[in-house]
Amino acid sequence: MNEQVTRQILWNIPAPFIVLMYGLLVLLMVGCVYAFLKWYRLVTLGVSENRLDHPFERLMLSLRDSFGQGNVIRESWGWMHYSFYVAFVGLFIGTTIVLINSDLRDLFDLFGLDFYFYYGDFYLYFKAAMDTFFLLLILGVLMEGARRAFRKPTLLNEPPAEKIRDNLENRLGYGFPMTMMVLAAVTGLMLEGARINAAHPAFHEWAYVGRVVGRIEGGLGAGATYHRWLWLVHVLCVFVLLFCFPFTKLRHLIFGPLNLFFRNLGPRGRLAPIKDFETAETFGVSQVEQYTWKQLLDMSSCLECGRCTINCPTVNTGKVLNPKYLVIEQREHLLDKAPFLLAAKANGKNGSESTEAPAWNGPDMITQVATEEAVWGCTTCGWCEEGCPVSIEHIQRIVDMRRYDVLMESRFPTELTGAFKGIENQGNPWGLAQEKRAEWANGLEIPEIAELEDPSEIDVLYWVGCAGSYDER
Structure with missing residues (x-):
């Protein structure tokens, strides 16, 4: 033609x-x-x-x-x-x-x-x-x-109305x-x-x-x-x-592919270790700006589709935690706090570090934005990350808040008190006697590494763990 x-x-x-x-x-x-x-x-x-x-x-x-x-x-x-x-x-x-x-x-x-x-x-x-x-x-x-x-x-x-900002994006939906x-x-x-x-x-x-x-x-x-x-x-x-x-919320067409590009290539749900555990002055995350840039990008990429909730055990059993709500609420909190953070960052660039910066007087991210019930409700099963179409990493953000609660504030559910005391005193969550840890191996002629003259010759080391050491099953 x-x-x-x-x-x-x-x-x-x-x-x-x-x-x-x-x-x-x-x-x-x-x-x-x-x-x-x-x-x-x-x-x-x-x-x-x-x-x-x-x-x-x-x-x-x-x-x-x-x-x-x-x-x-x-x-x-x-x-x-x-x-x-x-x-x-x-x-x-x-x-x-x-x-x-x-x-x-x-x-x-x-x-x-x-x-x-x-x-x-x-x-x-x-x-x-x-x-x-x-x-x-x-x-x-x-x-x-x-x-x-x-x-x-x-x-x-959608999350509770009081946790959603009254802006153009949310009004248009x-x-x-x-x-x-x-x-x-x-x-x-x-x-x-x-x-x-x-x-x-x-x-x-x-x-x-x-x-x-x-x-x-x-x-x-x-x-x-x-x-x-x-x-x-x-x-x-x-x-x-x-x-x-x-x-508007259609921005996920732009940020979704970016978030997918920067996804975690390791096993899904694997937690990042605490860096410099012996010398660190703070642990975990209590302020939104303490998250990594990828965790902040997660917030901007959320489609609000709710796929993270389909098989979530906390959602399906009526618990407080809803992984979709958590990401949205933290995003709204970031937008609320943004002017304060950007001003503080600009002052730092201008050489004003000596001037005492004003304290943030808005809601606390853990106790008021996320809430303690939500932070401790997660079972870390990983469904939220499996179901998310843009690879938002929910578990790490929750565990980061838990780390702050436990290691900085000694704040955790009462159900964990016994487990923590047992780990601290006896090295296992049940508080069973530490000297009985190896009794399961009596009569099995299994050597302990401390008994060997040259431990470097060992090809495989079997770490039994607490349950394997004490549970008769």
Whole structure:
């Protein structure tokens, strides 16, 4: 096929409308940079940590689980998200193709490059694919919206209102961005139909949805003027949607893949050891800024999908701890405390360390934000990390608060008092006599390493542990 099998890009669109579109694009880019720098400043308040080892492996895993939606489709209802995610990415790629073949075409020509391919068979397949993506986006979002509105699964419940900040993101929730997705897709199909009705292009049957819509619009008397103003409405809907990504809960589309890239490559749930145990002056975490930057990035990446709660034993038995709530509440606490932390950091950079910094007079992260019941409710089973589609590491953040409670404040549930005393006095949680620890081996002719002349010759050392030493089973 030749170049005649195509369409004129930006047909019937006046220059002021085009100028407005690119003006909005510039504002969008500025907004994205602003939002990224805002979160970058917050995340870098955390403690330094190396998460750049094995970059190729990290990249492949991130692509698999973000663009491939590897963890999303494990649940049956994850296919709804998968459908409109694939549709959105497809429409974004399609828009980029149109951009390359219109505005960037002249730029490529300056370098002697021919990047025009928006014609022939490709154009026909492109039209069919774009109509399919529009349908997938509309159906996927509507199904997810119906699930939230009518089925109302408990895993989508939100934390107590008093722990949620009254800001634009929380007021808009997911309802507004999802509405804008549908409006952008519907107006896109209507715009295609209006163009087919007004221009009557050849091979329009490949736009199998748009031509039906165009027939309806033509029956209602729509023409070129209707197409022109509908184009403006569609562009405004698209840009409102795009602004949702840096400024609403849709930001997980940006931060989710980043969080997946920086995931822990070791065994899931393995705890980080306490560094410099003998010389450290503090242990654990009591302030949000004492978390690592990755743990702060976790907070910004949370989808609030509730998958971490599906098989959580504390949630399913009605305990206080809800891993989803904990991450959200700590994120809100970080945002509340951010001005104080950023001001203190700026004073330090300006050489004002000698000046006594004002004390934080907001809520305590452990006792008031997370609460002691939640901190000690975790069984460390690891389901929350197994279920999370963006690799948020819940267990370490909880254990860090426990370490502070135990090692700095001697604060822990009364049920642990006996176990701690037993470990301190006898080296086992039951307080059984330490000299009886090896009685299980009597008559078995098992040597102890202290009895050997040259312990370096030992290939395998069997560490029995407390339960193996004392439990008759």
